[in-house]
Amino acid sequence: MRIQFVLPLLSLLIISAHDACAASCFYINSYHEGYEWSDRIQAQFARDAQDVCRTTYHYLNAKNDSVEKLKNKGVEIANLIALQQPDIVIAADDAASHYVVSPFLKNGRIPVVYVGINWDPKPYGYPMDNATGMTEMWPVEDVLSVVQHATRALQQIAIVTGSGALEQKDAEEIKKICNRNGVGLTAYFVNNFEDWKKAVINAQSADAIYLGTNQAIKNWNEAEAISWLKTHNHRFTFASLGFMNPYVMFSLSKSPEEFGHWAALLTKAILNGDQPWQIPIIPNHQFIPYYNESLLNLTPFKLPSTIQRHALKYMPKQEIAP
Numbered sequence: 001m002r003i004q005f006v007l008p009l010l011s012l013l014i015i016s017a018h019d020a021c022a023a024s025c026f027y028i029n030s031y032h033e034g035y036e037w038s039d040r041i042q043a044q045f046a047r048d049a050q051d052v053c054r055t056t057y058h059y060l061n062a063k064n065d066s067v068e069k070l071k072n073k074g075v076e077i078a079n080l081i082a083l084q085q086p087d088i089v090i091a092a093d094d095a096a097s098h099y100v101v102s103p104f105l106k107n108g109r110i111p112v113v114y115v116g117i118n119w120d121p122k123p124y125g126y127p128m129d130n131a132t133g134m135t136e137m138w139p140v141e142d143v144l145s146v147v148q149h150a151t152r153a154l155q156q157i158a159i160v161t162g163s164g165a166l167e168q169k170d171a172e173e174i175k176k177i178c179n180r181n182g183v184g185l186t187a188y189f190v191n192n193f194e195d196w197k198k199a200v201i202n203a204q205s206a207d208a209i210y211l212g213t214n215q216a217i218k219n220w221n222e223a224e225a226i227s228w229l230k231t232h233n234h235r236f237t238f239a240s241l242g243f244m245n246p247y248v249m250f251s252l253s254k255s256p257e258e259f260g261h262w263a264a265l266l267t268k269a270i271l272n273g274d275q276p277w278q279i280p281i282i283p284n285h286q287f288i289p290y291y292n293e294s295l296l297n298l299t300p301f302k303l304p305s306t307i308q309r310h311a312l313k314y315m316p317k318q319e320i321a322p
Contacts, residue, residue, distance in 0.1 A: 023271050025053035026086035028077060028100055030093035030116075032061045035215055036243045037256050041092050041116065044260025049267050056084075062095035063164060063216040074099030081110065088270055090263050091133075092116055094166055097124040101131070111276045113266045115259040118166060119173045121281065132270075132279040134262045136254065138240045139287065140177040143252050150236045150250070150301040151207045156184045158203035158235075160196060161212025163189035170212060192218040193225070200233055208236040211248050222246060226316075229295070236301045242288070245314040249295045250303060255286040290314045 027045065031038040042057065049055065058077055062070060077100050081089060091101050093116040101112055102124045114133035117124065121135050148154040157178060161167045171187040178185045186206065188199035196217055203209045214220050226246055229237070239245070242253040262284075270276055289311035291303055303311070 022054045023052055023087040024084065025049065025055040025088050025090060025267060026081055026084065027055050027057045027090045028092060028096035029057060029059045030062045030091075030095035031215075032059055032063065035063060037215075037241060038092060040256035041260040041263070044257040045090065045092075045263045045267075046260075048261055048264030052268050052271055055090075056086075060095045060099060062093075062099075062166075063162075070095065070099050074103065078104035081105070086110065088113065088267055090115075090267060092259070092263070093136075094118055094124075094169075097121070097126075101125075101128075105130070111270050113263050113270065113276075115263045118169055127277070127281060129277050132266060132276040133281055134259055134266075135281060135283045136259070137283040138174075138254060139252065140174055141181060143238065143240075144178070144181055144183065146250060146252075146304060146307060147208045147236060147238060149304045154183055154207050156186070156206040157208050157210060158206035159185065159187040159210045159212060160199045160203055161187070161189060161210075162214070162216040163191050164216055167212050174210070190217060193220050196220075196225075197228060197232070200229070204233070204235055206235060208238065209233070211237055211239050211244050213241060214244065214247070230298055234299070236299070237295070242290070245290050245292060246316065249292050249299070249301060250307070250311075251290045251314075253288045253290060254284060255288060258284050258286040288312065 027042065029038050029042055033039065046055065060070060060073055065073070089105060089110055089112045091097050091112060091114040097114050097117055101114065105112055106125045107129045110130065112128070112131035114121065114131060116136045118136045121133070144154070159171050159174065161171065167189060175185040188203060190196045190199050200209065229247060237248040239248040239251040240254055242251065245251050266279060269279065289307055291307065291311045292314045294316055
């Protein structure tokens with residue numbers, strides 16, 4: 001009986017000693033639990049930083065809440081940071097920098113690592129003396145060459161996506177690059193599944209359709225969306241997010257794990273004594289090509305041979321053996 005009590009006590013002492021040595025990390029997730037993109041960034045960070053961080057996770061819910069609610073939540077999180085005084089703050093995706101870092105932590109004492117700010121971090125006040133990170137980019141011109149090959153005559157692209165501020169920012173940046181390459185672009189921002197289907201119908205006047213994100217689209221039904229696209233869509237479809245692979249013929253997917261891994265590496269470097277301002281801000285560079293044979297086989301579109309040789313084949317759920 002005595003040994004049974006001693007061993008748990010010893011384990012508790014070891015755990016307490018480990019906790020006392022670990023740094024305090026404060027992770028701000030711009031979205032909500034269940035959003036695949038941010039879940040995967042966070043999970044990778046947790047795996048890679050677990051040996052150096054006691055991390056608390058906080059959510060802004062930017063895909064669902066109003067601007068007013070987000071401002072209030074930003075104040076709450078900033079107050080919590082001021083109370084806890086963590087060793088470092090990790091700000092994942094745009095909203096974390098918009099509502100917390102920029103107004104409350106810029107050039108302050110607490111170091112900040114950001115990941116996943118789309119296209120340009122300058123609007124949020126970066127570079128900062130106390131911050132570094134990884135900006136989220138997408139090689140639009142490379143994708144345009146694939147779409148050009150598939151469609152044979154690319155003059156107009158349509159974007160169909162959610163209606164959030166970030167989706168509009170993505171559309172603006174993609175439109176700039178398309179225009180530089182002589183390609184027109186029309187964007188449709190939708191709030192619910194029925195409007196999404198109407199937008200896809202309207203987008204049939206384009207040569208190709210970029211399907212952005214479905215994550216904030218109300219009443220989304222995966223099985224119905226796939227079946228509906230097979231019947232009603234006759235244009236080449238493509239995406240930049242892996243969770244959109246069921247709905248598009250081709251994607252050059254950004255890797256959320258790249259951001260989580262980089263956030264952990266920067267966290268370790270800063271906790272080991274490196275100064276954030278000494279670490280350059282860099283863009284992401286890992287992109288995974290996928291093709292969806294179940295959709296492509298219904299069309300005359302052909303991907304470049306190099307894509308067909310090196311891309312990963314998306315497997316619909318019903319084709320994956322248990």
